[in-house]
Amino acid sequence: MQKRTLGSSGLEVSALGFGCMGLNFLDGKGMEKKEAMKLLHQAVERGITFFDTAEAYGPYTNEEIVGEGLQPYRKDVVIATKFGCKDARPASGLDSRPETIRAVMEASLKRLKTDYIDLLYQHRVDPNVPIEDVAGTVKDLIQEGKVKYFGLSEAGAQTIRRAHSVQPVTALQSEYSLFWREPEQEIIPTLQELGIGFVPFSPLGKGFLTGMIRTKLADIDRRNILPRFTEENIKANQVLVETISEIARQKNITAGQLALGWLLAQKPWIVPIPGTTKLHRLEENIGSTNVILTADDLADIDAKVSGITLAGDRYPQFLEQQIDK
Numbered sequence: 001m002q003k004r005t006l007g008s009s010g011l012e013v014s015a016l017g018f019g020c021m022g023l024n025f026l027d028g029k030g031m032e033k034k035e036a037m038k039l040l041h042q043a044v045e046r047g048i049t050f051f052d053t054a055e056a057y058g059p060y061t062n063e064e065i066v067g068e069g070l071q072p073y074r075k076d077v078v079i080a081t082k083f084g085c086k087d088a089r090p091a092s093g094l095d096s097r098p099e100t101i102r103a104v105m106e107a108s109l110k111r112l113k114t115d116y117i118d119l120l121y122q123h124r125v126d127p128n129v130p131i132e133d134v135a136g137t138v139k140d141l142i143q144e145g146k147v148k149y150f151g152l153s154e155a156g157a158q159t160i161r162r163a164h165s166v167q168p169v170t171a172l173q174s175e176y177s178l179f180w181r182e183p184e185q186e187i188i189p190t191l192q193e194l195g196i197g198f199v200p201f202s203p204l205g206k207g208f209l210t211g212m213i214r215t216k217l218a219d220i221d222r223r224n225i226l227p228r229f230t231e232e233n234i235k236a237n238q239v240l241v242e243t244i245s246e247i248a249r250q251k252n253i254t255a256g257q258l259a260l261g262w263l264l265a266q267k268p269w270i271v272p273i274p275g276t277t278k279l280h281r282l283e284e285n286i287g288s289t290n291v292i293l294t295a296d297d298l299a300d301i302d303a304k305v306s307g308i309t310l311a312g313d314r315y316p317q318f319l320e321q322q323i324d325k
Contacts, residue, residue, distance in 0.1 A: 001047025002289055006197025007269050009170040011119065011149050013078050015264060015289045017050035018043050018282075019201060019275030020066050025057045025222070031277050037069035042279055044073045046286055052080045052173070052199070052273045054123060055108055059088035067112035074114055080173075080199075081108050082153065084123035094322060096126035098137040105141060121151035121173055125324035131159050135166035142167070151199075156324040157190040164194055171197040173273075178244060178259050178305055179205030179228075180314060188267070200263055203272035208234075209259040211241045225319075228312035236311035243304050253291055254284055258301075261291030265298060 002015040023039070024030030031039070040051070053066045063081060070077050083104040086095040108117060120141070122134055141147040149170035152163060163169055172191055176183045177200060191198050204210055206223055216231040223229045228237065241255065248258040256274075263272045274285045293301075313320065 001049075001286070003049075004197075004268060004271050006149075006171045006199070006271065007191070008195030009149060009168065009197065011078065011170050011197070013050035013271055014048045015271060016048060016260070016286060017052055017199065017271050017273035018048050019273040020051055020053045020062055021057045022275040022277055023065055024061055033065055033068075036065050036277075039277065039279065039282065040066065040069035041072075043282060044070070044077060046282070048286070049076060050078045050080070050271060050273070052201070053112075054082035054085075054121075055088045055104055055111075056082065056085040056090055056123060060107075060111060063108055063111035067114065071113050078118040079112060079114065080119035080121060080151065080171075081112065081117055082121040082123035083108075084121075084126060084153075090124070090322070091318065094124055094126040094128070096122055096129045096134050098129075098133055101134065101137045102141070105146060109146065116145060117147045119149045119151050119170060120147045121153045121171075122155070123153050124322045125152070125155050125159050127324075131155075131163045132166050135163040135169075139167035153201075154323050157186045159324050160187075160190055160194070160196070164196070169194070169196050171199050171271075173199040173201055175202045175314070176200035176263065176270075177203050177205045177209060178240070178262060178301075179209055179310070191269075192267070197269045197271065198267065200270065200272045203263050203274050204256055204259055208237065209241065209244060210254070210256040211245050214238065225316050226312075226314070227316065228310070228314060230312060233312035240305060240308050240310065243308065244301075247301060247304065251291075253287070256281075256284060257288040257291055260285060260288035261293055262298070262301060264289065264291070265293045 003012050004015045005012050023036040053062050083101050084096045086092040138150045150167050151171040153173040245255040248255045
């Protein structure tokens with residue numbers, strides 16, 4: 001597995017990370033714990049060293065799975081987790097008060113069965129707490145040796161700058177894919193200027209870019225709350241999947257590998273974190289690190305997809321309100 005460095009921080013991780021949320025939190029039922037831990041082991045054995053979790057996934061249970069599953073490999077992997085959701089539930093609102101950050105971090109250490117967190121993200125920007133106070137609290141935790149690096153998630157450019165002036169931001173985690181390209185406008189130039197790495201979540205458009213979602217989702221699937229995943233919008237957005245799939249066929253790769261390969265080709269400090277519950281999908285995702293896209297390839301992809309208008313908002317209103325602009 002190739003390695004990448006997240007910005008100028010010096011934090012080296014595998015070129016592709018593993019988004020752990022889906023192990024027990026995405027489709028409403030999740031995996032058996034033993035099977036989830038086995039998949040984590042298989043990911044490590046195939047070269048993945050970067051794993052992403054959060055107290056809000058479950059809540060709490062995802063960190064427990066990740067902590068137990070990765071304990072045998074702790075010194076060889078980078079574990080990222082997050083604070084910032086009130087009572088670890090996004091629907092309850094936000095809470096990044098300094099005392100809450102400390103309490104969440106201590107609880108996460110126990111669930112993750114470790115004495116340090118490699119990368120600690122603010123899950124969402126809390127408008128009621130100055131970002132300088134948040135960055136300062138994490139700075140203290142770094143000085144205490146309990147955290148190694150500081151990250152933000154779904155933060156706007158000005159918030160990133162303000163936080164970075166207090167404690168250098170190692171990585172921004174935000175949605176970015178051929179299904180959602182808004183970060184190209186302001187976020188990516190800001191990250192490049194400041195030397196901050198980019199960790200795209202939902203790099204496969206929450207599974208849509210694989211071409212496997214063509215009809216209504218199962219009733220228990222958590223993606224049902226997302227406007228883009230109504231039955232009507234799934235049908236309307238198939239034109240993007242068909243376009244990507246055709247380009248992938250010409251290169252003898254899967255649509256998912258093209259989508260991940262496209263992300264990897266954007267910047268050398270971008271590290272996508274696709275998630276999966278299946279070994280063959282894990283291996284397919286890892287295959288994307290060998291996809292070579294030339295400047296002409298990238299221009300061709302851009303020309304073919306940039307004119308496609310997608311149907312449906314990214315988030316329902318209560319979640320959209322938590323996005324820092």
